[in-house]
Structure formats: C-alpha cells, structure tokens
Amino acid sequence: MTATYFLVRHAAHDNVGNFLAGRTAGITLGEAGRAQVQRLGQRLRRGDIDAIYTSPRERTLETAEGIASACGLALPQTDAALDEVNFGDWSGKTFEVLNDDPRWRRWNTTRSLTRTPGGETMLDVQTRIFGLMETLASGGNDRRIALVSHADVIKAAVSHVLGLPIDAWPRFDIAPASVTTVVIGDWGAKVMTLNEVIF
Template identity: 50%
Template sequence: MTTTFFLLRHAAHDDVGSYLAGRTPNVFLGSAGRAQALRLAERMRRERFAAIISSPRERTQQTAQAVSVTCEVGPVELCNDLDEIDFGSWSGRTFNELSRDPAWRRWNEQRPIAVTPGGESMGAVQKRACACMRALSLRYAGENVVLVSHADVIKCAICNALGLPLDGVFRFDIDPASVSVMALSGDHAKLVRLNETIS
C-alpha cells in the first residue's frame, strides 16, 4: 500500500539566511514566522492526514503545532530522525563567518563526501530520514502523514526518491513553509509535488 508524505519545511525564523541555526537551541519563530506557519496550516486544511510528525527543533515544533491546531490532528509526535543536520561547531555561526572557512567551502563543493566539524555527513542525514519514512510507511500504510522538518533533510529524501546524487540538493529549492509531497510504496518512491509555497 502507498503512504503519502506531506513534507513541510518549518516557517522562517527572524534571522533565516543570516546565520546557520542548525541545532542551536531556542531558535523560535518570530511574529512573521508565526503568521507564515498559520498560512501554511490553512493550506493544509485542504488535505486529510492521519498524523503530524516533527523534528524536535523549536521552529519545527511551532510550525507543526500550528498545523495540528488548525487541522485538528494531533498530538504532534517528535522524531529525532527528522532533525536538522548536526553541523557541530558551525551551528550558530553567521554565513559571513562561514564563507571564510575552507572546510565550509569544501562542505558545499563536496556534499556527498564532506562531514561537518563534529557533526554528520549528508549521507548520514539521508540514511536516517529515509529509514524514518520507510518505517512510517509501514505504520501508516495507505494513509497520509505530515512530516515537518528542515530544507536539507527534505532535499535528501527527495534526492533519494529521484535517484539523484547528494550534490543534487543544489538543483532545487525547499523554501520556508513550503509543501512537497512524496508517495512511498515499499522501496518505490515517487515525487508528487515539489516546493509548493504559500502566498
């Protein structure tokens, strides 16, 4: 049986694009992000789904909770396999700082093999995200499930579905508060929708 996953990226926090939030604690949605999460939640009212599963980061939990309350589906379940990439010592640094770090440039030029300092590789991220989705596809066979996660985590799952190498993450965008849809049946994955954004 086919399980359909709605892959939601969390709404934007106030400083998105200025620094690497990663797994830095206490990164919450600001007023603009909370409004964005509510618009995403209204968009999801058009769908039927059995569960909402979220990364443990605060910004993903806030986004997931908005969907849960608006759509009256819950409670939100937390899953570490949907967590942001472990960027190690890079978490919390500005992109301006990182741009001067040769290891950061190597990470972006050699994503399939590079590893973050004290963190994890993209391959490890893809492995845990896809294993999570396979397990959930058995648990929710024939149903729809909302997963609230992070841009690169979602990109890893999509690259796997499309048979793209991990440097394929640079070939498409996953915007804040966007919806992508994937259908999973056994080992067969199909991308149904990519990066639908809300106005």
Template identity: 50%
Template sequence: MTTTFFLVRHAVHGLLDRVLVGRSPGVSLSDLGRRQAAALAERLARESLTAVHASPRERAQETAHPIAATTGRPVTIAPDLDEIDVGEWTGRSFDEMSDDPRWQAWNSARASARTPGGESMREVQDRVVRLLGRLSAVHPDGRIAAVSHGDVIRAALLHYLGLGLDAYDRIEVSPAGVSTVVVGPWGAKILSLNERVAA
C-alpha cells in the same frame, strides 16, 4: 497501498540566511513565520491528514502545532526529522565561515564532506529515508505531514529522485514550502516540489 508525505520545511525565523543555527536551542518563528505556519495549517487542513510528525527543534514544533490543531492530530516528535548536526559550526554566521575551506568543501561536495564534529549528508539522508520507510509501513494508506528542515528534506527528495547528494542545490526548499511524495512497496513518486502556500 501508498503513503502520502507532505514534507514541510519550518517557517521563517529571525536568523534565516544570516546564521547557521543548526540545533541551537531557542530559535523561534518570527511574526512572518507564525503567519506562514497559519497559512500552512489552512492549506493542509484539506488533506485529511492521519498524522503530524516534526523535528524536535522549536521552529519545527511551532510550524507543526497549527497544522496539528486544524487537523485534530497530535504532533509526534520525530528525532530523525531533526536538523543536520553541524557540530562546531552551530550558531556561526555565514559571513564568518565564508573563507573556511571546510565550509567551501561542504557546499561543493555534499556526498563526501562532513560537518566538523557533526553529521555527513549521507547520514542525514539515511535517517530521514529510514523514518519515512517505517512510517509508510505503519501507515500504508496514511497522509502524513512531516515538518523538518531544508537540507533534511532535500536529502529525502534526492533519494526519491535517484540523484546524488552533490545535486542538493538543484532543489529549492523554501521556508514554509511543501513537497509531496507518495511512497509504497513499488517505490516512490514526487507529486510536487516546494509548493509555496505563504509569502
């Protein structure tokens, strides 16, 4: 008995690559992001999904709802798929933080660094892997779309690949990218990494 997870990064929003939005409210998909979400829905419609789970962030919900609509499954909000809590960095531009030694440490030592007033990468990994384990137990033959965020998905993939958290930048997780993982009592297997279904 195996559970197949389609780990979906939310589609593009207007602040991407400019601002560390974190858990900022009101960050919605751009026009391109909505087109990507529609393409994701078309791609995943042929996967016979049994459930759709998503982060509570608006951009993840807006990505998940078209997937749910094409598969006839409701969106279940999963707090453990939420974006990293980046604490006091929330809403700051990447340019603004470039000289902050804490930011430099975060980007060079993910296994040991912590966001100021927020989460560590280890805490993020623990919560997302724990969630996928629970869902695998509840849906032993399920096919589940899990819509989340780049580093959250990276944390899960690193766990299943047996790599340390400092290897986070060895895996590309693009907006609207899909990585497929099969999980069972025997362990886990990566079927695909960062499948791009939309430009």
C-alpha cells in the same frame, strides 16, 4: 501499501538566511513565520492528514503544533530522524564567517564526501530521514503524514526519491514554510509536488 508524505520545512524565524541556525537552542518563529504557519494549517487541512511528526527544534515544533491545531489533530510526535543536520561548531555562525572556513566551502562543494564538525554527512541524514519514511509507510495503507523538518533534510529525501546524487542539493529550493509531497508504494516512490509555497 501507499503512504503520502507532506514534507514541510519549518516556517521562518527572524534571521533566516543570515546565519546557520543548525541545532542552536532558542530559535523560534518570527511574526512572518507565525503567519506562514496559519497558511500551512489551511493548506494541510485540505490534505486530510492522519498524523504529524516533527524535528525537536523549537521552530519546527511551533510549525507542527500550528498545523496540528488547524487540522484538529493530536500534538505532533517528535522524532530525531527529522532533526536538523548536526553542524557542530558551525551552528550559530554567520554565513559571512563560514565562507572563510575551507571546511565549509568543501561541505558546499562535495557533501557526499564531507563531514560536518559534528560528525554527520548528508548521506547519514538521507539514511535517517528515508528510514523513518519507510518505517511509517509500513504502519498501514493510505496513510497521509506531515513531516516537519529542515531544508537540507528534505532535500536529502527528495534526492533519494529522484535518484539524484546528494551533491545535487543546490539544483532545487526548499523554502521556509514550503510543502513537498512524496508518495511511497509497493511500486516505488515519486515526488508529486516540490517546494510548494503557500501564499
């Protein structure tokens, strides 16, 4: 059994880096993001993928649908395991506001021991993303699947594969419209590429 996963962070919306989008409704791709989706589609067409699964957020759906169109695949399937971290009351707030919140500072210092206001820890996120990957891997040999998700969710999966503590999240980047490739087999799992940005 071998499964190859292309972990894709959604393409950019117009305010990436200005506020915590989280699960806020109505956040769609901007012009730059739509151009990124075209490049992602070209990249993943070379990956010969079999299926696409996506977070239910608008920005991930748009990204996944663009990839599916470029690859000649059926519409992507949504799966809650790929959803953004449930940031609860933090969703939609600017980082300037969040930086004044001691709970936010604690979250970014010790995520392994901190819950968001919505009640989720990064260990919860890691469990759900890797649980989905294990389930999909059992569906057949040599599967090649794109999973369109969010930066922290992808970081949680990568940390698990590399045996890193969840608090290692600041040590690597997952940029908008990047591809991180993970292979899982009977022998274990390994990261093949990390944060591959398509120019």
